Amino acid sequence: MSASAIAAVAVAAVAFVATWAAWAAGGFAVDVPWAPAWDLRLSLELDGLGLLYALLAAGVGVLVFAYASAYVPRHLAHEGRPRREEARLHGAMALFLVSMLGLVLARDLVLLFVFWDLTAIASWLLIGFDRANRSARLSALMALLVTTITAVLLLVAILVLRAEYGTTQIDELIAVARPGWAVALAGALIAAAALAKSAQAPLHFWLPRAMAAPTPVSAYLHSAAMVAAGVFLVSRAHPLLALEPALLDGLLAIGLLSIAVGGLLALWATDLKRLLAYSTVSQYGYVVVMLGVGGAAGAAGACLYVLAHALAKSALFMTAGAVTEATGRRELPRLGGLARRMPLLAAGSGAAVATLAALPLTLGFFKDELFFHAAAERGTWLAVAAVASAALTLAYLGRFWGGVFLGRSDAEVRPVPRRLVWPVVALGTLVVAGGIAPGPFAALAEDGAAVTAGGPAPVDVAYHLDGRTENVMALAAWLAGALLLVARPRLQGALSALARAGEAVGPERVYTASLAGLNALSNRIHDVEVRDLRARIAAVLVPASALIALGVVLTPTGGTYAVGPVELEDLPLVLVLAVGALAALATTRPRRHLRLALALSAVGFSLAVVYALLGGADIALVAVLVETLFALLFVGVFSLIPARELRREARRRSTGRTRARNLVIAATSGVVTTLVAWGAFSRPIPDDPAAERYLALADDAHGKDVVTVILADFRGLDTLVEITVVLVAAIAVATLLHGRFRA
C-alpha cells in the first residue's frame, strides 16, 4: 500500500472511531461565530441523523479506500499512467469524506451549502480522474453542472428562509417556520437541489455517465456518499417540508418515477456498472417515496433503507470492479460461471444482492418490511406500487448476480489481489449479521429517524411467521420478481425501445441541447465583440460613455458644476495646460512615427511642468525622468522594427467611414471625461482631509518630504506592490526581447 492510500484509510478509520466515540460520550457540538455581521455561525453538531450518515461515509470509506489501494495502481497501469498519480485519487477521496462529514454535521444552512458544493468539487475531481479520457472529463462536467446549478436553488432557498425568518440555523428555522409561501418556495427549491444530488428522475442522467469514474469512486460516491447527500438533505429539512403536504406528494411522485425509470433501465442495461448506477437511481427512489409518505413510519423506513442500501451497493460496485479486473470484461452477456472461480466474491456479493432484494436473513429484509409498512399505511394503490417496485428490484439484481456468477462463459479468469475481494466479503458478512441480529442497526436508524420525524420513530424489526400484510406483500414481490426475471428475455425489445426513447427525447437531450446552445451563443457574442482590438475598445468605451452621459443628464446639476476662480497668477498653469492639450491633439495628426513620439513627449513634458506648478516637485522630477525614458524607449522600438514597415504603416489610410466613426467615439469620450472630471473637481472640500493628518504625522516618521514619507512609510505596502509590478514588467520585457520568444 502506498503512503497516500494508508493515509486515506487512516483518515476514514479515525473519522469512524471518532464519530462513534463522540456519540457514545453523549454527542458533540461546536458553535463559533463565523461572519457575525450576517449572523452566520460555524455550528456543527452530532445528532442521530448525522451519526447515521457520518458512520456510513466513514465506515464504507475505510473498506472502499482499502479496496482502492489495490485497485488504483492496477487501473493506472492499464491506462499507462505513472503510479504516483494514485495520490491524487486518494487525496480527493479523503477531501470528499471530510466534506461529507461537514455536510452531515452542519447545523447552519449556509455552512451546509459550503460543504454541499465541496462534495460536488471533490466528485468532479474523482469522476474526471482519467483526465486523458474525453468522455470522463465530460461526464465529470455533467455531474458538476447538474449538482451545482441545482445547488444554487438551495442557496436561493436559504436566502428566502433568512429573509422571512431572519436565521439560517436549521433548528431555529424548524422551530419558527409556519406553513406559507416562504416555506413552500424554499421547500420546493431544497427538494429540487436534493433530488438532483440523489440522481432522481428527471435529473438522473448524470449518474450512469458518472460511471466513467474508476470503480472505487463509484463504490463510494454512488452508494454511501454523494447520492446519499441528497436524501440526507431532505431528511434534515423534512420538518420544514412536512409543513406543506403538497411538497411531500411531489416527493412521492418523483420517487415512484425514479423507481420505475431506474428499475426498467437497470433491467435493460448490460454494462455492470451502468446497471448498478440505474439501480442506485431506483433504490434512492424508494427512500424518496418513504420521505414523501413521511411520519414516523416513513422516516424509520428511509433511515434503515439508506443504511442497508449503502452497505450492499458499495459491495456490488466493488464486485463489478473485481470481476472486470479478473476477466477484462464488463458486459453481462460476456460473463458467467464465476461462482466456481471466485467463490468468496460470489458469496459476499450474493449476500449484498440478497439484502437489496430483501430476502430473509439479511438486513435488507427489514428495510422492505418497513417500506411495505409505510406504503400500506398510505393506501392500497401505493402498496401495489411498492410490491411492483420490489419485484423489479429483485429481477434486475437477480439478473446481475446470476449473469456474473451462474451459467458459463469463455472468460479467462486471472487471479486478483485479496484486497479486491475481502471488502466485499466484509460488507456481505455485515448485512447478513444485520439480518440475524438487527438490533444495533435498528437502533442507529431509529436515532436518525427521530430527527427526520421530529419525534420518536420506532424501527421495529423482527421476523413474524404469520399472515400480516408486510409478509404477504413480500411474498408477492418475490414471486412477481422471479416471474419477471424468467420473462426478461422476452421483454428485451420493449426495454430497448424505452431506453432509446429516453435517449432521443429524455432530459439528457435537454442538457446537451442547452449546453450546445449556450456554447453557440457564447461563440456568437465572442465573434461580435472580439472581432479585433478596436471593436473591443469601442464596445467598452461607447456603452460606458453612454451610461455616464445618461447619469450626468439625469442627475440634478444645480450647484454641481463650478467653473472655479481663475486668478492672474494661474496664467502660466493655463498656458502650459493649453500647450499639453494642443500637443495631445497633435499626436492624432502626424503619420510619421518619430513625430508621433515627439508629440507624446511634448504632452508628457507639459504635464511635468503642470505638476511643478501645482507644487508637486517630486512628481515633476519623476515625470521628466519617465518622459525621457519614454522618448528613448519609443526610439529604441522604432530601431528594432525596419523602417520600411514603419513607412508602410504610416502611409496607410483608413476608410472615410472608419475615420468618422473613430472621430465620433473619441470626441464623445473626451466630452464625457471632461464632464466627469469637472463634476468631481466641483465637489466641496471635506471637513477633515487626509492630507492634514499626513502633514502633521510626517515629522514623527523622520521625513521632511511628505510625499516620500507617504510612499515609503504610510503607504509602504502599496509601494512594495508597485515595485513588484515594475520588476515583473522588467522581467517580462527582458524575456520577450532576449528569451526563447525570439522568433
Added chain:
Amino acid sequence: MNLVFAAAIGVIFGAGVHLLLQADLLRVVTGLALVANAASLTLMSSGLTRGREPILPLTGDAEPASDPVVQALTLTAIVIGFATTALLLALIVVLYRRRHSVDLDDLSREEAEAAARDEAEEPALDAWRELGLEVDEPEVAR
C-alpha cells in the same frame, strides 16, 4: 480652474482614445500612454489644496502646502503606466518578429485565414458529438 483642468483632461483622453482606435499597434500604445497621462493629470488636479511643495518645515501662515496624498498616488500611477507601456512595446517587437506586421488589420486577417485553414483540415463535429455525448455506446471506465 476646475473647468480648465477638466477640459485639458478631456482633450488628452479624447486624443488617446482616437489613437487607441487606430490599426497601427504603435499608435494604440501611444494612445494608452495618453490615457495614462490623462489619468495622472486627473489625480493631480483633484488635490484639495494648491500651494507650495509639501516639504517640512512648513511656515504655517504663508502659503498652504499642496495636497501630498494625490501626489503620492500620481507618482505610483506614472511609474506603473511606464512599466506597462514598456511591456506593450516589447510585445509589439516580438509580434513583429513573428508576424512581420504591426498592423491590427493584417493580424486579424491572418488569424481569420488560419482559423479557416484549421476548419478545413478538421471540420467541427456536430453538437452532440462535440459534447462527447453520442447516443449509442458511452464509454465506461473499468
